[in-house]
Amino acid sequence: MRLFLAVLVGKVIRSIARLRGGGSAIPGRIAMIIEPKLLQKTLGSLKHGVIFVSGSNGKSTTTALVAGTLSSQGLKVFSNPSGGNMPQGIGSAVIGQASLLGKLDADVAVLEVDEAYGEVLAPFIAPSIVVLTNLQIDQLNRFFEPDRVYQMLRQAAASATRAVVLNGSDANLVDIGLELTGQNVSQVEVSKKALAKWPEGALAAPRFGKDRADNSIPISVTVSDELEGIATLEVAGKPISVQLPGKGLHFAIDTALAFAVADQILGESFDLESASAAISTQQTVYGRGEIAKYQGVEIQILMMKNPSSMRATLVAMDDPETNIWIAMDEGTPDPSWIFDIDLTRIGKQVRIVSGSRAWHFATRLSYAGIAVDSVAPDSKQALAEYVSFLKQNGKRGTLLTNYEQMMAIRKLMGFLDLESGK
Amino acid sequence: MTVRFLHLFPKQLGLNGETGNLDCLVQRLSWAGIDSQVEVFDGSGSFPEQIDAVFIGSGTLAGATAALETLAPHSSKLLSLVETGVPVLALGLGWEILGKSITLTDGRVLQGAGVFPSRSIRTKERASAECFGFDQAGTLTTGYANHSANMELFEGASPLIELRAGYGNSSTADAKQRSDEGLVSSNLMAARLNGPLLPLNPHLADRFLEAVAKKSGFEYRQESKAASTADGFASKAREELKQRLSR
Numbered sequence: 001m002r003l004f005l006a007v008l009v010g011k012v013i014r015s016i017a018r019l020r021g022g023g024s025a026i027p028g029r030i031a032m033i034i035e036p037k038l039l040q041k042t043l044g045s046l047k048h049g050v051i052f053v054s055g056s057n058g059k060s061t062t063t064a065l066v067a068g069t070l071s072s073q074g075l076k077v078f079s080n081p082s083g084g085n086m087p088q089g090i091g092s093a094v095i096g097q098a099s100l101l102g103k104l105d106a107d108v109a110v111l112e113v114d115e116a117y118g119e120v121l122a123p124f125i126a127p128s129i130v131v132l133t134n135l136q137i138d139q140l141n142r143f144f145e146p147d148r149v150y151q152m153l154r155q156a157a158a159s160a161t162r163a164v165v166l167n168g169s170d171a172n173l174v175d176i177g178l179e180l181t182g183q184n185v186s187q188v189e190v191s192k193k194a195l196a197k198w199p200e201g202a203l204a205a206p207r208f209g210k211d212r213a214d215n216s217i218p219i220s221v222t223v224s225d226e227l228e229g230i231a232t233l234e235v236a237g238k239p240i241s242v243q244l245p246g247k248g249l250h251f252a253i254d255t256a257l258a259f260a261v262a263d264q265i266l267g268e269s270f271d272l273e274s275a276s277a278a279i280s281t282q283q284t285v286y287g288r289g290e291i292a293k294y295q296g297v298e299i300q301i302l303m304m305k306n307p308s309s310m311r312a313t314l315v316a317m318d319d320p321e322t323n324i325w326i327a328m329d330e331g332t333p334d335p336s337w338i339f340d341i342d343l344t345r346i347g348k349q350v351r352i353v354s355g356s357r358a359w360h361f362a363t364r365l366s367y368a369g370i371a372v373d374s375v376a377p378d379s380k381q382a383l384a385e386y387v388s389f390l391k392q393n394g395k396r397g398t399l400l401t402n403y404e405q406m407m408a409i410r411k412l413m414g415f416l417d418l419e420s421g422k
Numbered sequence: 423m424t425v426r427f428l429h430l431f432p433k434q435l436g437l438n439g440e441t442g443n444l445d446c447l448v449q450r451l452s453w454a455g456i457d458s459q460v461e462v463f464d465g466s467g468s469f470p471e472q473i474d475a476v477f478i479g480s481g482t483l484a485g486a487t488a489a490l491e492t493l494a495p496h497s498s499k500l501l502s503l504v505e506t507g508v509p510v511l512a513l514g515l516g517w518e519i520l521g522k523s524i525t526l527t528d529g530r531v532l533q534g535a536g537v538f539p540s541r542s543i544r545t546k547e548r549a550s551a552e553c554f555g556f557d558q559a560g561t562l563t564t565g566y567a568n569h570s571a572n573m574e575l576f577e578g579a580s581p582l583i584e585l586r587a588g589y590g591n592s593s594t595a596d597a598k599q600r601s602d603e604g605l606v607s608s609n610l611m612a613a614r615l616n617g618p619l620l621p622l623n624p625h626l627a628d629r630f631l632e633a634v635a636k637k638s639g640f641e642y643r644q645e646s647k648a649a650s651t652a653d654g655f656a657s658k659a660r661e662e663l664k665q666r667l668s669r
Contacts, residue, residue, distance in 0.1 A: 140438065140568055142550075145482040206433065206485065330666070333552065334566040336616040339442025356666065359659035363621055366652035367442070367449050375655070377662070 003042075003102040006035035010095035024081070028091025039087065039125050041102055042094045048075065048108035048265055049128030054118050054156050055167075056136040056149065056205070057309045058254045059085065061245065063112040065258035065279060066131065070108060072278030073266055078106035085112040087121060108265070115149050116142075118156025129264060130160040130183075131257050135172035136308035137205045140334060146172070146205035154179060165260045167253050168217060169195060172205060177217045186220035186264070188256040190249070194223050198249030198315070220260040226252040235259050240272045243280035246289045250312045255279055294413045297390040299325075299397045303406055307337045313400070314345040322398045325386050326365075327379065329355035331404025343368045351389055351397075354382030355405045379408050423640045425451055425458040428470055428503075430478040431489040432462055435516045438568065440479030442618035443513065446627050447477070453646035465492035469499045473508055475634045476500070480514020480616070483544070490519045490532060497535040504537050509609045509633040513619060517605070517612040518542040518571060539576035539607055545593045546570070553588025553615060554664045555603060561625045564660040565615025567603075569593050573614070579607040582626075583615075587667045590614075609633060622660065624653045 010031030017026055032038050043050050053063045067079040080093040090111055098104050113121060118130070132153055137146060154176045157164045160183045166173040168187030177185045222234040231242045231252035240259075244251040258279075262270045292299045302317065304310035324346060328335060335357055343364075349371045353362045358377045365372050376382040390397045401409065429444055444460060451458045461470035481489075493500070500520075504510060512520050520537040527544050534541070547570060554564045563583045573591040575581065581591065582604030589595065590603030591614070604613035611630055613619055620627040628644055635642035 137437065145484075147482060147484055330552075333550075334438070334568060334616055336439030336442070336566060336618050339439035339445070339618050339621065340436075356662060357659075359655050359662055360617075360622065362655040363652055363659055364442070366648065366655055367445060367621055369648075372655075375658075 002035040003038065004100060006031040006038055007095055007098055007100055007102050009034060010092070011100075014092060014095055024092050025086065025088040026092070027095050028088035028093070031095055032088060032091050037124075038091055038094065039121070042098050042104050043078075043109050043125050046078075046104070046106055046108055049161070050109045050111060050125050051129045051131060051261060052111055052113045052118055052121070052127040052156060052160075053131045053133065054113045054115055054153060055133030056115065056138040056306065057312070058133040058250055059112045061251065062131060062133050062254040062257050063110055064282065065245075065255050066261050067110045068278050068282045069258040069262045069275045070110065070265070072274045073262060073269075073271060075107045076105060078104050078109040080111050085114045086117050090121075113156065115152050115156075119152060119159065122156065122159035126159060126161050128160065128162045129261060130157045130164050131261060132157060132164070132166040132173050132176065133254065133257065134167050134170045134308070135205050136306065137337070138306035138308070149205075150176065157183065163264050165220065165257055165264060166217070167257060168215060168219070169253065174215045174217060178215075184264075185217055186260060187215075187217040188253060188260055189219045189222045190253060191222060191224050194225050194249055194252065198226060220263055221256040223249070223252045223256050231255060233259060235263055235270070235272055238272060240276050242276045245279070245282060248312055248315060291396075292410070292413055292415070295387050295391075297387055297397065299386075299390075299399050301399050301401065301406060301410075303403060304400055305403060307340055310338070310341050310400075314341070314343070317345055317398065323390065323393065323395055324350045325352045325354070325382065325397060325399045326350055326361055327353075327355045327382065327399060327401040327405035327409060328357035328361050329402065329405050329408075330357065332357060332402045335360055338364050339367070343370060346370055349373065352376055352382050352386050354379055355402075379405065380412055383409060383412050423456065423638070425456060425474045425634060425638065425640075426470075426472060427458060427460045428473040428476045429460050429462050430476065430493070430516065431464050431481075431485075432479070433464055434485040434489040435479045435481035435514075437481040437485070438479070438514065438566075438616040439618040440513070443479065443511075443620045444477050446618070446620040446624075447475075447631060450624070450627055450631060450644060450649060451642070453649045454642055454644050456640065456642065463496070464489075469496045473503055474638045475630070476503065476508060476510040478510075478512045478516030478520060480516055480614070483515065486515035486519050487532070490535070493519070493535055494533075500535060500537060504609065507609050507637050509611070509630060509637060510537060511630050512538060512610075512612040514569065514614050514616070517573075517614065520612075521573075522576070524571070538605060538610055538612055539579045540605055540612070541574050541576075542571040543574070544571045547594050549589035549593040549597070551588045551597055552663055552667060553585050553590070553603070554660070554667055555583045555585035555587070555590075557583050557623075557625065558606070559625065561623075562660050562664060563615075563623050563626065564663045565613075565617040565619055565622065567614060568616060569614050573605070575602075575605055579605045579610075582606050582611060582613055609637065621652070622656050624649070624656055
């Protein structure tokens with residue numbers, strides 16, 4: 001009865017919230033006040049259990065790729081939308097898809113889980129498999145030091161009832177894998193050739209004073225190569241070529257992690273060809289290269305959350321000489337890291353810098369010798385200015401933005417469905 | 423004249439935009455028509471000689487502890503540089519390891535390099551917030567505090583900035599009260615604000631560069647158009663932060 005009420009109230013609030021275009025965590029928060037066991041009751045009895053995807057970067061993309069790969073194998077997959085990776089956000093997603101009786105029509109759930117919430121969620125819904133993407137420098141204002149994130153990810157991995165799949169090119173994750181005793185741990189290996197080409201695709205946060213043990217974790221999938229957005233992977237000795245959602249080694253590693261999960265669940269019946277075909281038609285998660293069409297112009301939206309994601313984004317950016325708009329606000333509480341990034345790919349000029357951090361970012365650009373045409377802290381004014389510039393210029397634009405400004409600007413452009421990114 | 427900077431432990435202590443601080447010094451010199459060169463010491467090579475200024479940045483406690491161990495056998499060389507009057511700028515945990523000692527939360531005491539007249543007492547609490555205040559000349563100074571140690575200044579040292587909001591030398595004080603941040607003492611300057619500190623607060627960068635110029639006997643005057651553009655942006659960034667925190 002409580003579950004019914006929770007889902008009903010949640011669904012009503014959700015439809016109101018979606019009309020207004022915001023607040024994806026609110027329905028979940030309220031439903032979980034009515035039924036604190038919402039997640040256990042809806043996700044607790046799926047055939048292949050619940051998969052957690054965690055790490056500093058690539059969570060959303062990897063979650064989408066795991067879901068896409070498992071769907072291609074005929075499994076019914078429930079997943080939380082990009083960014084909604086804390087308990088209430090997951091609750092909101094469950095409410096969106098569950099029947100009024102709280103039943104989810106799914107064989108497996110693939111959940112993007114915030115680094116700090118793996119250990120919070122695990123007592124409620126024990127994951128069958130935990131996927132770790134990487135441990136990079138991220139949100140130091142919140143996590144303080146990479147060493148703390150290491151402990152969080154280790155805790156999350158240790159809660160897996162069955163298996164842990166990790167990115168073996170990140171030495172921190174290898175250490176976590178070697179520490180685990182109760183799980184079947186396997187890794188995605190990245191070939192030296194691929195690493196040499198894309199050092200930006202694999203930037204482990206440095207940890208000091210630790211002796212590195214030998215990486216003896218069994219290899220499940222190998223990333224042999226990445227060339228212009230096409231990866232060559234090797235799964236159990238079989239090579240397969242995959243068209244990635246974008247250029248860059250990070251996309252190849254994320255895809256390899258997805259294949260490693262499918263290999264873990266399906267074993268010999270994992271059909272590589274259909275998985276590869278499904279990935280090649282998969283759309284980019286928004287903020288990772290999505291092209292927004294607005295008032296007759298096209299704006300590619302690229303997100304910069306932290307140094308690693310920004311480096312990877314800049315390296316994979318299509319046209320370095322494109323007309324760039326940079327937006328950042330206090331959703332990035334400490335933007336110091338923007339001074340650690342090589343901005344050569346941006347070129348010599350940025351059209352507009354906006355958001356409350358506009359002046360801060362403009363200072364950074366001046367030290368890199370990049371001219372700033374216009375500083376407009378107000379997003380609405382910046383959008384209008386940028387669109388009129390693109391209209392005169394006839395070129396496609398590129399928006400480099402933090403998460404909060406991406407949401408605000410998408411809303412200004414009239415994209416109300418913030419959950420699914422359509 | 424080529425100004426030779428010594429950057430201590432760029433890898434171990436390079437977390438909060440630290441490249442930006444050194445780039446700022448190098449770039450401002452270049453804008454003023456002065457060449458510079460950065461030497462690195464991280465234990466892998468010998469300790470560089472003929473140094474005009476020393477810079478050390480912030481990082482994690484694990485990184486700082488590793489750096490301190492590596493530095494220990496060479497600290498006399500660093501100390502003799504400092505005694506000859508070479509300016510040193512230390513930020514965050516870099517400042518802590520160049521102090522007299524670090525008291526850890528379990529009570530253990532690490533011997534610091536002894537360059538700065540200060541010591542740190544690590545706290546379990548973490549301070550993480552935007553800050554603003556004024557330096558000794560009354561110039562608006564801003565940054566981001568992210569630390570867990572109380573800094574004690576010894577005789578001969580005075581604070582660099584008086585904060586009106588945020589966390590200064592104490593990680594456990596009330597963020598709304600006035601507090602002292604950083605340290606100045608003859609040729610030494612230290613702070614714990616990120617931003618990075620120098621590009622966002624060019625008055626501090628120039629103060630440090632003027633000390634370097636005086637010691638090494640060259641003239642530093644910042645009149646370039648590039649600096650005026652960058653400093654104009656930085657001034658507006660500081661003003662925006664102050665307005666927002668004052669609301």
